[in-house]
Amino acid sequence: DVKVTQSSRYLVKRTGEKVFLECVQDMDHENMFWYRQDPGLGLRLIYFSYDVKMKEKGDIPEGYSVSREKKERFSLILESASTNQTSMYLCASSLSWTHDNSPLHFGNGTRLTVT
């Protein structure tokens, strides 16, 4: 089974702090994603990456950046955390786009609170 591991289940940070959310997958997947989940809004894509050092903006990239230095690891960075970034963050991975219907495999999520 694919395992997607997010480094923290819960994080509490202060406004203005730089925050790193880490995600590691163990199945050699090309694609990795960061989503934000908010009640009533579903999942919204922040960034995704289809290869090492490659990244594409999703629907809500403002205030976030990402890093993918190794295939198995995809980091989400909040350069200066703000209270409106309080949310659940979900990491996911999948096989390459050539596997058309490859599903997403999700991590357990990180509940981030910015005070």
Added chain:
Amino acid sequence: AQTVTQSQPEMSVQEAETVTLSCTYDTSENNYYLFWYKQPPSRQMILVIRQEAYKQQNATENRFSVNFQKAAKSFSLKISDSQLGDTAMYFCAFMKPRAGTYKYIFGTGTRLKVLA
């Protein structure tokens, strides 16, 4: 742009009964994929079932089946013989793969509670 709509924010069903969750989507594409994902209270999202748009036959996975109506752009999930473990948030998702871009569009979710 594609959109996915789940019009039922919350539903409940008695154990052992059948429930149907609705999902509609809007797209001008002809070939695409549709998914239902389940997120139990433990939070890890898992795939329930998937459907290729070019297949007319509805997908089934044990107690889970879909009613895929391509012309109506409808993709409902039927859960038969509901179990307490089916209590979860259910998300419908649309995906159109293209080289270099690989985006899913999710609905807002339906919270299903199975009652003992």
